[in-house]
Amino acid sequence: MVLSSRFFFSLRRVLLSTSVLLCLSLLCFSSLTAADDELTAYEVLESYDFPVGLLPKGVLSYDLNTSTGKFSVYLNGTCTFSIGSYNLKYKSTITGYIAKDKLSKLKGISVKVLFFWLSIVTVTRSDDELEFSVGIASVDFPVTNFDVCPECGCGLDCVNKKVQRIRRGPFAFSS
Numbered sequence: 001m002v003l004s005s006r007f008f009f010s011l012r013r014v015l016l017s018t019s020v021l022l023c024l025s026l027l028c029f030s031s032l033t034a035a036d037d038e039l040t041a042y043e044v045l046e047s048y049d050f051p052v053g054l055l056p057k058g059v060l061s062y063d064l065n066t067s068t069g070k071f072s073v074y075l076n077g078t079c080t081f082s083i084g085s086y087n088l089k090y091k092s093t094i095t096g097y098i099a100k101d102k103l104s105k106l107k108g109i110s111v112k113v114l115f116f117w118l119s120i121v122t123v124t125r126s127d128d129e130l131e132f133s134v135g136i137a138s139v140d141f142p143v144t145n146f147d148v149c150p151e152c153g154c155g156l157d158c159v160n161k162k163v164q165r166i167r168r169g170p171f172a173f174s175s
């Protein structure tokens, strides 16, 4: 009687520790995958030395093969906005290859030049400049222009309006 209860006791302990181990490894596994999922598309851009503002706000999800750099980014519909004198258009799916300081074989991003929409094929970073190439021509911008993600529709103006409102605050106060 005593023996059998001891036997059951130790059996229970073995089962308990096994399930604890199982739980721990499951927890560990799920937290690892969660950590992978937690990187947003914007953080992925940063990890390759690019500014977040290369993508507009509202990325739903992305796929990335870290060994080849091949990626797809999914937006909630097409997105157009203007930055300065440039009109930009993002399709709902953007694909290409990402490496440190270089985006290549891009598909889905175009810029309007005169009357034509031209596809941006590569984006290269050298020091503090970003070079956008449409194949036949390229244009350089300071990296700091892309510190903020543009919003579909209003681009960076929505941000500027907010900043202006904040900046006007003290002036309104003192007058």
Ligand SMILES: *[C@@H]1O[C@H](CO)[C@@H](O)[C@H](O)[C@H]1NC(C)=O
Pocket: 065, 066, 067, 068
């Ligand atoms: C990444 O791409 C390579 C080459 O196409 C392929 O062999 C590999 O399975 C891919 N990895 C993932 C995680 O899709």
Ligand SMILES: *[C@@H]1O[C@H](CO)[C@@H](O)[C@H](O)[C@H]1NC(C)=O
Pocket: 060, 076, 077
């Ligand atoms: C996608 O866009 C539609 C219409 O613009 C909006 O109703 C919906 O909430 C958006 N979905 C997400 C996940 O942002």
